[in-house]
Amino acid sequence: MSTQPSHRAGTQLAIVDAHHHLWDLASGHYPWLQDAYHGPAFFLGEYEKLRRDYLADDYQRDTYPYRVVASVHIEAERSRMQQVDETRWLHEVHERSGTPSVVVPHVSFVQPDRDEVLAAHMAWPRVRGIRSKPVTARSPQERVTGQAGTMQDPRWLDGLAALEGYNLSWDLRVPFWHLAQAAEVAAAFPRIRMAVNHTGLPLDRSEAGLAEWRRGLEALAANPNVYVKLSEFGLAGGRWDADSNRRVIRDAVAIFGPERAMFASNLPVSSLSASFPAIVEAVLEALADYDDAAIARIFAHNAIAFYRIGD
Structure with missing residues (x-):
């Protein structure tokens, strides 16, 4: 008889995907996908592969045969003139597909009509949080601290504060060299739940880069209102580094504990860089020493609680 833990049967595990995107290029305008692209190469791989519709059927096909019992849609950078249109869509x-379960739309914390857009989002019952990306430096060597739209901008902080009145969480998406600054924001707003996107984007897998990433995550984890999403382990050019990914996953869960980590x-x-089965199995392999209760929290229960799925 096998003594393998039951959570190793990944296709039988109940999964709540805490971060995915959908888009229909005919019904909405997604500038980053549809407009002429003149910027540097997309940092995660072959950008052209994303310039197509990605609908609920595509998502369900990509996640089959895993048991995705609920999912969280994070805003997909639809035109900022269509923020509420994305929520409606x-x-x-x-209603047609059962996907997604809940929605995290966009509003810029510094846009003039911020309060009106927030109120319009709240007219839709599946809205649970907001993703609003602050202005960030393009590299660890660049400095933007205190500039308009950064996490030190009083107007930006005022916009973040507005989430508390709506019981909305904030999806925090910054590169690893801004994690320590984000921790200062988390400490200043202890009643706003925050989810660190993409494991804090540890893009530099050198010892020095990982050390800085860990310091940032540790600073964030000191705030009990902050959770981490175990997601997006791909590297530049679509590279998948299994060894360093394993280390990143283990370190992130060790820092936040299985009570504040969410699979996405x-x-x-x-x-x-990787298929959905490859991502699931990579996380399960990295966390092989954790018991079934911890795995169930990471893959489902924490996201259900954080995003109030079922409310």
């Missing part, structure tokens, strides 16, 4: 998609796929962007 996602509710229509849910980042589909379809993550498909530039």
Whole structure:
């Protein structure tokens, strides 16, 4: 008789995907996908592969045969003139397909009509949080601290504070060299739940880079309102480094504990480096020493609680 832990049967594990995207290029405008692209190469791989519709059927196909019992849609950078249109469209998609379960839309914390857009989002029952990316430096060597739109901008902080009145969480997406600054924000707003996107984007897998990433995560984890998403382990050019990914996953869970870590796929962007089964199995392998209760929290229960799925 096998003594293998039951959570090793990944296709039988109940999964709540805490971070994915959908888009329909005919019904909405996604500038980063549809407009002429003149910037540097997309940092996670072959950008052209993303310039197509990605609908609920595509998501369900990519996650089969795993038991994804619920999912969280994170804003997909639809035109900032169509922020509420994206929320409406996602509710229509849910009515047809059951996917996604809840929605995290966008509003810029510094846009003039911020309060009106927030109120319009709240008219839709599946809205649970907001993702609003602060202005960040392009590299660890660049400095933008205190500039307009950064995490030190009083106007930006005022926008973040507005989430508390709506019981909305904040999805925090910054590169690893801004994690320590984000921890200062988390400490200043202890009643706002925050989810670190993409494991804090540990893009530099050198010893020095990982040390800085760990310091940032440790500073964030000191705040009990902050959770971490175990997602997007791909590297530049679509590279998948199994050894360092294993280390990143283990370190992130060791820092936050299994009570504040959430599995997330980042589909379809993550498909530039790995399939959904590969991502699930990589996380399970990295966390092989954790018991079934911890695995159930990481893969489902924490996201259910954080995003109030079922409310």
